[in-house]
Amino acid sequence: MNEEYTVRKGDTLTRIAAAFGVSKHDLAKLNKIQNQNMIREGQVLQIPPKVVELAPLEPLQIDLSSLLSLQFLDAANKPIEGMEVSVCVAGEVEKHKTDTTGKVPVITAKRDDVVKVEVKKPTGDWKKVSEVKLAEPATHARITSPKVALPAEMKVHEGPMQTTKTDKPAPQPVGTVTEVRSENGNPVQKVALECPNTENLRLGPNAKYRDVIIAAGKRSGFTPQSIAAIMNAEAATITNVTYIPVIDRKTKKPALGKDGKPKTKKLTENTGEWDPRSASSKSSARGMTQFLDASWVDMALNDGTFLNERAKKEGWITTQKSTVIKKKQPVEVETPAFKRADGKLVTKTKDTALVRILSSKPYITGRATASDANLQKLLDLRYVAEYAINTAVDYGLQNLKGLKDDDFKLDGLSDGDKAKLIYLTHHLGLSDAKKFIRNTITSDTAKVLLTAQVGADRAAEYAADNGNDYVKGHRSWLLNFVDKKINITEKMCDSSKAAAVRSLLDVTVAIK
Template sequence: MIDRTQLSALTPSQRADLIYRQAQSELAQGLWRAALGDEHERNAQSANWSESVGGRSGLDALLALMSDMGSTPAAGKVQQLPESAHAPVEDAPTTSTVTVSDDTLRADALGPNVRHADSISRAAERTGIPATALASIIDAEAGRARDGSWNIHSRNPRSSAAGLGQFLSGTWEAEAERPGTWLNEEANRRGWLNDSGQVTRESRSSLLSLRYDPEASIQTIADYARGNLNRLKRVGVNVDRDVESVARAAYLGHHLGPSDAAKFLNGGLDPARARRLLAAQVGPAEASRRLMEAGNATDAHRRWLTSYTERRINPDRFA
């Protein structure tokens, strides 16, 4: 939820873009609820904005707030976020048996998240990661509102993970500094990098806030997936068998980081590391129960993460 102070800091074009995104979101959610035939959900108001401005719907509340500030953008000035760059990603593969042409995202399968379909398709076309694979990774990572829509402002209270991709602060900064990524180009365009290509201290807060921009998050999920898949292929992991293989390998890279993902796929993590990760995911008591059942920490962690990945990463749901 944006407040008056944050709104006043936006440029006219950014305010216009905010109106566009709110209107697009409400239209998509309204159509989805109407298709479900749920009268209660169809008449529900936007939670973020109805709480902030006298119970009005999201778009009405936003326009009212801008009007009170004398800052409603003129018609015809709504702008999209900048298109993603088509520069090659670092270490981009020369060949791949699975490309975006093998896979078509069915927008209506996104349900209340249909507003993100164009961003996912752009990211898929740019990086070669199948669009349905990207959709399934986002679906597994992002927090959800009551209507099933992905919460672009989700934050993990136990870590610095934030946004649709639940990127840790350090990982997000690394992607901004990695040549060839969408985020690197955007950071350069905004003047957030120094002459050495590193994020400046004064720009760090602005860069990390960009995790809550769905376009930036989706594009960075795709770039991070592409980089992780390349690393996995270099250590001999076959990630190109089919779209599901691509999606699950990319998710493991996103969830574990490329180093641990490679170990997991090539035999398993060492017991100490596996025990630590399992306890962080399911809690110490449940981790102990699973460890006793499996006989060792490596197998216990493998069983849990394999089961979780099989349940959550299903690209066919979006095809």
């Protein structure tokens, strides 16, 4: 049986052939590849047997190894320390104990290997808890236990039984341990867990934002699970990057490079926690929900938004009274205005809207940088989770209203359906979202949109897979992308209570 290789991003047929010591021609012939410059990510290639021994390339062009970082957490999302773990890779077993962060040493294996993970129970038996397929150069897997282990000496209380009932305690942060006694006087340790809860809301590493999510739901009439799903799709997450030595699995020693120095690989560990300090290096997008300068200022100027209420309270957004002539009579009117730090007011002009004035020079002097202290304070609210989350909800509801005003039929949609439309309109913008729903996006626009998301090569592959049609290619990619991104049930303690959520394609058909 021929050896197989799964094409990775950036691979070429020439590099793959060189890495395996075979000819490019034989590789293309065996896999019936007519255009040797066109292979796609994820394509499985059969590797032909070597006919002649080719001198190996130093260093090897394609690194087939992958890194796996395992972290073990308890039901309170806290690291489990000192647990015995067994990891089986390609028939070889490694045993470790978790450290204070709940991690074991990083595992090196071949890509596409399936790593079997077992943990040792208190009884001494081993229990299989996960299987992880290494499909990426670096994979970080968080394995969560449904239990919490606590060190305690359980001694029977010999005093009188408890006869009075105490008031129900206030909710405690996840992981809080409280010492209480049962009705017969025995000691009990209570651990505050996230699930179950009244709202049926699961946030995992983002439990710290629970109160903000619930309040935003009550304010907007949108279910907290839908808001959490939108946030999970839109928010940048905190990622830890480290460089670790590559260990030779046979010698168990660090592998050396051509220069004689230990090889290292980049290990990226995504915590899953939303990053309130996220900042784009390519634009002015900032905060959890990556609002651009102009979009954020626009939301602040919109009456009724959460951000507008704060801006008015601070006195940044106000009005200026003026007198105009209507029907030859003087009439006093109030015009929206922005109050600068020096007390002067900025208003729209005859040709330029206020948001445009505040979003350009001399007021915006660089990405996320304002010349005025009040405007800078407003922009910096993007870094505050409460404002980032509520503004994302307000923006989404405004886009839903924009769809409804254009005669799209939104009545009767579940919040899960609406969450997909909110993400679609946030991703494309309201105008292009309407065209996407009506399937009227032009081929040139579809090509630009798809290329911006996946790159020119992958965009060409999507088009090729859809009859060389960029509209169909873009549509196929985006429908699948939104369906994967917006997962309502993932944010529920009990998903059996979830209302049915349709695919984005079904939703777009239903509302036209």
